[in-house]
Amino acid sequence: MxxxxxxxxxxxxxxxxxxxxxxxxxxxxxxxxxxxxxxxxxxxxxxxxxxxxxxxxxxxxxxxxxxxxxxxxxxxxxxxxxxxxxxxxxxxxxxxxxxxxxxxxxxxxxxxxxxxxxxxxxxxxxxxxxxxxxxxxxxxxxxxxxxxxxxxxxxxxxxxxxxxxxxxxxxxxxxxxxxxxxxxxxxxxxxxxxxxxxxxxHRPARPGAPPFDTDDADGVPPMPAFGQGERLLVTGSTHDARGLRKTQDSEVHRRLVERLVGKIRRAADKITRWETYNTEDAELLFVAYGFSARAALDVVMELRRRGVRAGLFRPVTVWPFPERALIEAAAGAKDIVVPEMNWGQMTREVERVLHRPVVALPQVDGEGMRPETIWQGIREIDVVSREGT
Amino acid sequence: MSRELYPNLRLEVFPTPFCAGCGHGILLGAMVRAVNEAGLDWDRILFVSGIGCAAWIPSPHFAADTLHTTHGRPIAFGTGALLANPELKVVVISGDGDLAAIGGNHLIHAARRNLPLTVVCANNHVYGMTGGQVAPTTPIGDCTQTSPWGAEEPPFDLCRLVDGAGGGYVARHTVFQIWQLIRSLTRALKFDGFSFVEAVSPCPTHYGKLNEIPTLGDFHRRMRGLYIDRKRWDKLSESEREGKVPTGELISR
Known part of the structure; x- marks a missing residue:
């Protein structure tokens, strides 16, 4: 159940x-x-x-x-x-x-x-x-x-x-x-x-079920609690399905780590969330998250007014990263721009997913992301010639 | 091992991994007896331990809920469990390196809060699991892997530390003072407030071998001279107390 x-x-x-x-x-x-x-x-x-x-x-x-x-x-x-x-x-x-x-x-x-x-x-x-x-x-x-x-x-x-x-x-x-x-x-x-x-x-109650392994396809065992008579063994060392330490058993270790990673990676399509703004025909695609996405959206709206086909892809889950959705949104984009309040951290992730060069727009002055930072950053990209196209 | 302990142990994990002459097995038995003496329900007791040899006393040997945590943090983990479910009796069992060095801050703050948490420190004066390095409890002059010419820093007196931080119940015994140890553990478990029991435990393998105390018997003889019951201690002069350590129920308030 x-x-x-x-x-x-x-x-x-x-x-x-x-x-x-x-x-x-x-x-x-x-x-x-x-x-x-x-x-x-x-x-x-x-x-x-x-x-x-x-x-x-x-x-x-x-x-x-x-x-x-x-x-x-x-x-x-x-x-x-x-x-x-x-x-x-x-x-x-x-x-x-x-x-x-x-x-x-x-x-x-x-x-x-x-x-x-x-x-x-x-x-x-x-x-x-x-x-x-x-x-x-x-x-x-x-x-x-x-x-x-x-x-x-x-x-x-x-x-x-x-x-x-x-x-x-x-x-x-x-x-x-x-x-x-x-x-x-x-x-x-x-x-x-x-x-x-x-x-x-609501946490499932499955008395007696092993708390650290499952045959269920999602790889998520039920979570019991102390004081329920389960007499749990909880340890940060490598452990088997019941929680017994197995610090010399390579198969138990491999199986455990595979599940810890796999239960999220396999469910990534269910977990990931994102939003897109005018990405359907976007030639210039911004990828931004958190507060920076507000500045990016401001720029996108202004570019649209000027006739530039700009769009915004906003990862709502940063982890797992919405890989599939980004690939789709970026399919028609000539340029990808990532404004963020760090020295290009998500830029790396975007490059990894899209296998193509990405323009990083880092703003690391301890200020909230400003639209001007983005305007300045995209000067290099020939936005003007796309106006009205 | 006495059969009377069997119902409260996970027999399938025995024998213990403790070295020959290690005192932790004695503390293991004393703890089970004290829990039963105190009349606690094994379904409502949580044993929390950190990293090191002593952390393996409850996990996995005790047939109860056990939480084997990161190094130095069992008191903080136990504090959270106790606050989330005050019906749990939370008992921390860990070593001197875990509780007094890396976890020292959690120890003093738990004593200050005086929550009904029982902390049992198996003090063997050394880092055993990593091969025998100097601890903040190693007596001055004693040799370890990282103090090969003798420890130079003054050690903590853990009972005085917990007393100073506000802990309500403080006791110390060697594992050789077995009946007194069981009695103090029982009282600690029943105490309404923070209780701390230091169980001085021999480590012939990593501590004894470098300090000419190679066997359990040698530890027994040595500790009998060094660890003095409080009633006798009170009558000793300042000079007679030099190098000795008082044992017994030290604080109950």
């Missing part, structure tokens, strides 16, 4: 709100049924944690401020295995510390949500300034092979929606899920509409 996703009445009163992105994410978490939050203060994600403190009190969840981010992610994993829906919010430097736990969560197939309000790095960088340089960190930050899911919201509405979606995807596939907002979205204040009902995943 596979679990189902249900629509439940939103615990946050439906209606219109005017909120910060950070605050909307906190409300989205509550709407998703989050009942455990462990965190550590960090700019620009602190507003999220502060709102969660009040929301947990209001809705009966648990909040704890841990001694550091390693403690936060560790407490979340313990809580998730005790039956909770756990979340934290952080930014690059905190995420760097959490990677140990991210790897452990991937290895033990622990569902949890990390909201990463990205700021300008590397290192402490510019704490109050936006960046989007955690593209690779969320997917490849911890050692060795594993898969995660990462969503990149571009609005206050979407950070609310994505926080709910991150919980449901994380539960459905038993992987850590990230909401990769940038500071520009986290500190953006705009309208949020909370719907009457929200989707919520």
């Amino acid at each position: 596979k679990p189902t996703i249900e629509r439940v009445p939103s615990p946050i009163p439906p209606g219109e709100y005017f909120l910060l992105g950070d605050e909307a994410s906190a409300d989205g978490a509550v709407a998703a049924g989050c009942n455990f939050f462990a965190g550590y203060p960090i700019t620009p994600a602190s507003e999220l944690m502060v709102r969660v403190v009040h929301r947990m009190k209001e809705f009966g969840g648990t909040f704890i401020q841990m001694e550091d981010e390693i403690g936060s992610i560790s407490a979340m994993i313990g809580a998730a295995w005790a039956g909770a829906r756990a979340m934290t919010a952080t930014s690059g430097p905190g995420l760097s510390l959490m990677l140990e736990g991210i790897g452990y969560a991937a290895m033990t197939e622990t569902p949890l949500v990390v909201v990463d309000i990205q700021r300008a790095g590397p290192s402490t960088g510019q704490a109050t300034r936006p960046g989007s340089g955690d593209v690779f960190q969320v997917q490849f930050g911890s050692h060795s092979d594993y898969e995660i899911i990462a969503l990149a919201p571009w609005s206050v509405q979407e950070i609310f929606d994505h926080t709910i979606l991150a919980f449901n995807l994380s539960e459905a596939y038993r992987v850590p899920a990230f909401v990769m907002a940038d500071e520009s979205v986290g500190h953006l204040r705009e309208k949020l509409t909370v719907p009457e009902t929200v989707e919520r995943w």
Whole structure:
């Protein structure tokens, strides 16, 4: 019996709100049924944690401020295995510390949500300034092979929606899920509409079923909890279907890692989400995500007014990367341009997928992506001659 | 191994991987007896451990929920599990390197919070699983792979550390003081607040061999002279206490 996703009445009163992105994410978490939050203060994600403190009190969840981010992610994993829906919010430097736990969560197939309000790095960088340089960190930050899911919201509405979606995807596939907002979205204040009902995943109860392997085609075993008499063995070492350490068995290791990676890669077409704007006939295709996509859309609209066949492909899931959809959207494009608030991280991914040169438009000045950056960047491309064609 | 322990163990994973003369097997048995003495439900108890030899005491040997975590973090994992399900009895069992070096920050903050978490530190004064490197508990002058001419840094007194951080219950015994150890573990498990038991455990393989304590018997003789019951300790003069360590129930508040 596979679990189902249900629509439940939103615990946050439906209606219109005017909120910060950070605050909307906190409300989205509550709407998703989050009942455990462990965190550590960090700019620009602190507003999220502060709102969660009040929301947990209001809705009966648990909040704890841990001694550091390693403690936060560790407490979340313990809580998730005790039956909770756990979340934290952080930014690059905190995420760097959490990677140990991210790897452990991937290895033990622990569902949890990390909201990463990205700021300008590397290192402490510019704490109050936006960046989007955690593209690779969320997917490849911890050692060795594993898969995660990462969503990149571009609005206050979407950070609310994505926080709910991150919980449901994380539960459905038993992987850590990230909401990769940038500071520009986290500190953006705009309208949020909370719907009457929200989707919520219910953990399947299959007493006695092995928690770390399955013959089911999706490769996702059911998630039990401590205290249910299952007498679970949970370990970050290589383990068999029951969780027993098998640190010398090459077949068990191969099978486990293949499943950890395979359960996401095989389901990529089901998980990936993207949006396209005027891509059907686009000769000039922008690929942008998060806040940068807002600037890119502005440029696309202006180019269209001038008669240039421009379009925007916006990855909504950064991981898994929407490969097939991008290939389709880029089929007729002469030029591909990737504006982003880092030194060309997604540009690499776009090049890898499309096997062709891509124009990178990095803006790493600690400012939100400006349309002018994109206008300047595309001067090299002969846009003018395409006007009116 | 006594048959009375069988119902609470995963017998299929025995024998233990512990070396000849290792004290961790004694602590393993003491822990099972203490859980039963305290009358705890094995379906409602969670054992959390980190990385190192001592982390293998509960995982996979105990027939209960076990969580074998990353290095140094079992207290943080246990804190989350306890808060998410306060009906669980959460017991951390790990080594001195795990709890006092890489995990030291989690230890002091857990003691400060005084949540009803029981932490048992199997202290063998050395990193055993990695071959015998110096630990923050290695006595000055003792030799290890990374202090071949004798440890130069002063060690932690873990019980005083937890006391200072605010832990409600603190006890220390060697694994040779078996009945006292079981009694303190039982009280720790029943204590309403943060409880800490340091179980001093011999490591002949990696610690003893470099310090002329090659066998369990040699450890027994040596520890009997060094680890002094608190009642006797209280009567010793300052000079008589030099180099010795008090054992027993040290804090209960």
